[in-house]
Amino acid sequence: MLSIENSKKRVTIHDVAAAAGVSISTASKALNNTGRVGIETRERVKRVSVEIGFRPNALARGLLSKRSFTIGLLTNDTYGRFTLPLMAGVAEALVDHGVSVFLCAIEDDPAMGQIHVEAMLDKQVDGIIATGKRIDRSLPVDLSNLPVPVVYAFTEGRADSVSFRSDDGQGAKLAVEWLSRIGRRRIVHLTGPEAFFSVRERAAAYSAATAHKEPVLYGVWSESWGHEAVARIWSAPGEKPDALFCGNDQIARGAVDALREHGIKVPEEVSVVGFDNWEIVAAQTRPPLTTVDMELKELGRQAGLTVLALAEGRPVEPGVRKLPCRLVVRQSCGGQPSEK
Amino acid sequence: MLSIENSKKRVTIHDVAAAAGVSISTASKALNNTGRVGIETRERVKRVSVEIGFRPNALARGLLSKRSFTIGLLTNDTYGRFTLPLMAGVAEALVDHGVSVFLCAIEDDPAMGQIHVEAMLDKQVDGIIATGKRIDRSLPVDLSNLPVPVVYAFTEGRADSVSFRSDDGQGAKLAVEWLSRIGRRRIVHLTGPEAFFSVRERAAAYSAATAHKEPVLYGVWSESWGHEAVARIWSAPGEKPDALFCGNDQIARGAVDALREHGIKVPEEVSVVGFDNWEIVAAQTRPPLTTVDMELKELGRQAGLTVLALAEGRPVEPGVRKLPCRLVVRQSCGGQPSEK
DNA sequence: CTGAAAGCGCTTACAG
DNA sequence: CTGAAAGCGCTTACAG
Structure with missing residues (x-):
């Protein structure tokens, strides 16, 4: 039978104070490089603290500082197609600042979403990032009027907040320009349902870049639509x-x-x-594509x-920010593949 | 410019005590259904608490209870292929218990892994689930001697701990039996690198179930290997x-x-x-497959x-537990597709 | 330069 | 039945 012996008592700041022969306030100041502490004392406290393996309790700290160094990532992209890469970026950017992220995948059930948001707030997250799988749909939860900042990424956000999304128009332009540069002249755009905002945006950029020579073929997001479209095009005169x-x-x-x-x-061909x-x-x-x-x-x-900036009270310009896409060259176009 | 007005002061138990005209200790007991509190008082406190929107600060609670109602999920499956479904299961099982999960994707850099584990411990996680992309490899971090319980899922765990994995042998048996049942007699096994434990386990179960009539073809985990193998088999006499x-x-x-x-x-055919x-x-x-x-x-x-059980001190039998796989019937076999 | 005290928001014996 | 007090682990004015 396995069971955790709670014998492994965590070492607290009391322990380091005792071991270093100082008061806990001095220990605290020494460790945090705050207040006036003799250089020799400071060194000793620090040394002792690592010796006995002291790690400050983030809960206690958070209680005082009103910062939990924790943020919540809310997503309804349960499949993870978009969320995982995004999450990796969030975590990578924040780990240096000591903040961890709660990942929370909500189905399209608003009640469940609400529960999750409240759980995050109870845990005093410093902020929330809302993300989804479509930039023209918002999450099925009410994120207004929260006591913490909310940032939207790859999902529809509130007008008065900050949202991040990819620049689909620029991405489409990148594709068309590349095709033109390698000498293609009759470029057809085969895409998803017109109901998607990003589909319309990509199509508009495509049309602009090709001077409207070809119609756009709207369909669904599947391989079989790709098949069908090719069959249709190549069987037409x-x-x-x-x-x-x-x-x-x-x-x-x-x-x-x-x-x-x-x-x-x-x-x-x-x-x-x-x-x-x-x-x-x-x-x-x-x-490869x-x-x-x-x-x-x-x-x-x-x-x-x-x-993070918002949580720290730094001002941020609201609005939606479009981030540039990047063309990844493999072998489906010909031309010279560049490692980029 | 956007910046969070911290004007929205959180309501604390002091506020509910004041609003209900009781002491904070009575308020606490009333809300938690503990201690002796007049039924009428208890009701009133509860009513007032929802009226003014009180939500207990989990940090403060955690400080007392030594439970953060938080667990860490560690993975090196950055692609998310295995982690996302697993994570969904973890979250689903724990949300009812009020526990949230920190997701932490570590690359194969042990130093980074260590930092992440320590960040989790600092935040007083009640336990850690380690998961990966291969049951015969362990994560590049030292998870021994932690002050919290560790459970392994889909990754190699320590001998004295609890690990969960799928029963690959049973899964392979399921596949072969299905093929036999629909009348197939010459079943060839086309698989990944023999170095993978799960590959060997599946191959062994396949061989047992088919009475070793055909050799196993080991290769790599790619579509092109599937192509190549078919070409090889069908060009041989x-x-x-x-x-x-x-x-x-x-x-x-x-x-x-x-x-x-x-x-x-x-x-x-x-x-x-x-x-x-x-x-x-x-x-x-x-x-479809x-x-x-x-x-x-x-x-x-x-x-x-x-x-969770371990974190609550409940004893758990150590060892590796194999969970059964399930056959999903689509159209690549013929026979009658059953909705299962 | 150092330490005693107060306090973050909550819970839990312990008196009354 | 109700409340004052102590305390979880830490930080931060404030004295000395």
């Missing part, structure tokens, strides 16, 4: 595209597979660009730094 | 398999794609089973309940 700019990697993968099955060579840089899809496609990366980790990093 | 049991969904997908390209019908039930791969394969699900969410749930 008229000149065929020499490039496909797809709304996500799944569509792109479906398109590439379909092209191969039609005996059309990628990238020799047709170049294909995806969107998302979802490794499991993009890297396993034959050939050149695709647009939304830099979610960077998004997370900035969101993290921003809640 | 002799009788061909009528079923492929693959070590993961990627290999299975590669195999299915290759079979289609060879003009071999799935599932009519050859049945294929995968492993992992990784939606993005399994559901998008043509036809029948595959073995490791029930990671359930694994997480049990791991969560177990750290």
